[in-house]
Amino acid sequence: MVTEMVDLESQTQSHDQKAPDIFKKANRPVTLKFEDVVYKVEIKKEGCLGGKGSKSTERSILKGITGSVLPGEMLAMLGPSGSGKTTLLTALGGRLGGKLEGSVMYNGKPFSNAMKRNMGFVTQDDVLYPHLTVTETLFFTALLRLPNTLTNQEKAMHAEEVISQLGLTKCKDSIIGGPFERGISGGERKRVSIGQEMLINPSLLLLDEPTSGLDSTTAQRIVSTLWELASGGRTVVMTIHQPSSRLFYMFHKVLLLSDGNPLYLGKGDGVMDYFSSIGYSPLVAMNPADFLLDLSNGVSSGESEEDNVSVKQDLASAYKSNLADRLKGEVKEIDSQVTDIVDDKQFARWSTTWWQQFTVLLKRGVKERKHESFSGLKIGQVVVVAFLAGLLWWQSKMSNLQDQVGLLFFYSGFWGFFPLFQAIFTFPQERMMLTKERSSGMYRLSSYFMSRVIGDLPMELVLPTIFVIITYFMAGLKPTPGHFFETLFVLLLSVMVAQGLGLALGALVMDLKAATTLGSVIMLTFLLAGGYYVQHVPGFIAWTKYISLSHYTFKLLLMAQYSSYETYPCGPNLSCPVESFPMIKMVGLDHKGLGLMALFIMLVGYRLIAYLALMRVGVPH
Structure with a gap:
């Protein structure tokens, strides 16, 4: 992009005699x-008592x-x-x-x-x-x-x-x-x-x-x-x-x-x-x-x-x-x-095509946010936590199934909160810019939204990938390519869902303090309903697990590591089925398709909510 701008600048200087003069007469005078x-x-x-x-x-x-x-x-x-x-x-x-x-x-x-x-x-x-x-x-x-x-x-x-x-x-x-x-x-x-x-x-x-x-x-x-x-x-x-x-x-x-x-x-x-x-x-x-x-x-x-x-x-x-x-x-x-200005029909709704708007906004967004996305602080905190987790769960074995299950739940918890709070700041911080540019008819909301979501994806996906590579092998999880890539896929899908939830909350509330508070409450609710902390959940609140991002992520991570026919040492010379382990039994090792479908619905649904919420920002007409 910089090279392109340098080339264009040199071309501009060579064609200076053709350059427009902003002080020339207006094309269409307006009274x-x-x-x-x-x-x-x-x-x-x-009133004194409020309400009535x-x-x-x-x-x-x-x-x-x-x-x-x-x-x-x-x-x-x-x-x-x-x-x-x-x-x-x-x-x-x-x-x-x-x-x-x-x-x-x-x-x-x-x-x-x-x-x-x-x-x-x-x-x-x-x-x-x-x-x-x-x-x-x-x-x-x-x-x-x-x-x-x-x-x-x-x-x-x-x-x-x-x-x-x-x-x-x-x-x-x-x-x-x-x-x-x-x-x-x-x-x-x-x-x-x-x-x-x-x-x-x-x-x-x-x-x-x-x-x-x-x-x-x-x-x-x-x-x-x-x-x-x-x-x-x-x-x-x-x-x-x-x-x-x-x-x-x-x-x-x-x-x-x-x-x-x-x-x-x-x-x-x-x-x-x-x-x-x-x-x-x-x-x-x-x-x-x-x-x-x-x-x-x-x-x-x-x-x-x-x-x-x-x-x-x-x-x-x-x-x-x-x-x-x-x-x-x-x-x-x-x-x-007065003399009339050019008829409205002679103006297209937009100056440029959707694809042009998308590509320009993507380049501009990446250039503006690269210092933040690739900051040493953000990379450092993920790498430090990854090594710390790898050391705490160093070469855990099936005999310590509780530890391995705990690590997988930590995956779902940490990578629920981290992308959520990164994404919550997205739209509130850009509200004034979005209002200004949309009011002048600069671009479509859809092109802005897609450029913003896609522009943030590389770093959103690179960091959890680094995290999994470090912790997975240090913790001694199953080293086969199939188990590793399935675990990575589930975690990346979960990250994108959490990012979508953060975008939706930020767009709906448009207030950083309120949005972060609401995000904390929602993610803590999801974690509590995830199936790790509580095995005997009362029926009247058990439904919360069906809307819990943590529940589906935890379930799919377990299924990426274990199968229903596997056993683990549960006593001296005694083996028990993995699916009978209390924390795994609560979540279950079945219905993988339903779990994936639930995450994909959240992936699309949260972003749709964010887009609809943004429609009320910036354009009175």
């Missing part, structure tokens, strides 16, 4: 208009917001935390479910597949894989998001050009980094996030707090980049918390929100004149953004803290009196002026 947008959520209030006294109340997050943004304009949404900025941005991006009222139109049409493919959405948190380099991150994104009308070489050229245009050339071979891995700076990470969206040359670009946590110089650089993008005929909308005065005067339009109410929407350079006209002026020269934030918090010169609510009400009333009707009139006028 965005939103009218009377209202969003409500239900909040449950519990619980009530649900409705809270309005957005309260009738109307406006428009034309191609070539950059709209900045200002307001304190909780004012509704991000909620409105999410609504404009077609990603908000629930009780959304009013209309959001793109060139006079509602949200569609065509619009999704023509829109870039940059979230506040930079959701990126920490162990991929800048080049790899953008290259894999290009392979997934750009259509098949372009070759892989042309997609690589797009990625290279985005790197160049966004000033990322110096760090293009550096890893992204994360909380525990040193990588590129915060500003560079933000530009990579923007670059991922710019690959598709979107006509509408939405950004949530693109300058959050950055110094003023870096913030200036990013907003200047966005201004250039808007100058190319794009429609740019962003939320921003507290811009400097230099940044503020770059915005074509400003929307000021307070508790979901619009207080101003209009030209950025006209905002101070508007508030002066209604009696609100700063006493000293100050950053307009700071003044607007004071107003949205209800703080005005000469007003006491008790008057905060009245200031907000006064500003909201002034907006309705002075601006609301004019803005609605502007929105109505826009309807007759």
Whole structure:
């Protein structure tokens, strides 16, 4: 993969004159208009005693917001935390479910597949894989998001050009980094996030707090980049918390929100004149953004803290009196002026085929997780436990049948817990990435799911194989190839079932602490019902063994070692049938086919549950 990327990079440099320019004009300009947008959520209030006294109340997050943004304009949404900025941005991006009222139109049409493919959405948190380099991150994104009308070489050229245009050339071979891995700076990470969206040359670009946590110089650089993008005929909308005065005067339009109410929407350079006209002026020269934030918090010169609510009400009333009707009139006028974007039917549901998505996601996943899958710590703990078990059960014989049976049950227990807890972390850790990429229509859920499951298999199967090779012969189990490979097959099948259970629990709960607790309880239940600890199980709970992974694994491991006609020394000059041994008698040495079928049903069933659980993640439409 690295060689392929180097080749593509060299080809890109040799064809540099053909490389796309991300600052060129938008292919399909988009006029965005939103009218009377209202969003409500239900909040449950519990009574003093809970239960009967619980009530649900409705809270309005957005309260009738109307406006428009034309191609070539950059709209900045200002307001304190909780004012509704991000909620409105999410609504404009077609990603908000629930009780959304009013209309959001793109060139006079509602949200569609065509619009999704023509829109870039940059979230506040930079959701990126920490162990991929800048080049790899953008290259894999290009392979997934750009259509098949372009070759892989042309997609690589797009990625290279985005790197160049966004000033990322110096760090293009550096890893992204994360909380525990040193990588590129915060500003560079933000530009990579923007670059991922710019690959598709979107006509509408939405950004949530693109300058959050950055110094003023870096913030200036990013907003200047966005201004250039808007100058190319794009429609740019962003939320921003507290811009400097230099940044503020770059915005074509400003929307000021307070508790979901619009207080101003209009030209950025006209905002101070508007508030002066209604009696609100700063006493000293100050950053307009700071003044607007004071107003949205209800703080005005000469007003006491008790008057905060009245200031907000006064500003909201002034907006309705002075601006609301004019803005609605502007929105109505826009309807007759817009030109339609490309028809939805001209866009296929996906940019690439299922197989392309699968292979790219598999390569990306292996590259990102190889440090974790092949970590020395994980290999070391398995090898240490294997040698310890081999020494404890060193060359056990049929005369010590109890010991051999105990080893086989240890197999089923250890290789039930280990893969389960490895797999539980899979989907909760990737939830934000899955939500981000699926919301932009990057790939099918099925291609992601299969690439994730198959990508983890090599290490999931290599470690138990090493474990069996070490312990099997050290413990003196039957050395014939048939017995060894049957034991290995059963254990690997059990590992894949345990992995499926971990995937299902992680996908269903999506909370690591809750999922690990639930996984522990389930596996302990399976072990207790496995047939080793308790021989006389009460009838009302005996059914648990039929859903126990440990029970079927233990049974099949016993059948891989022993047959019903074998005997073992059970006393001086006395031999007893193996199947009469208490722990073996409880499980039985018959119905091998049913045991295998039960594990195969679990193998498929747990993964199906995981897939169905993932369907609720990431896509509101």
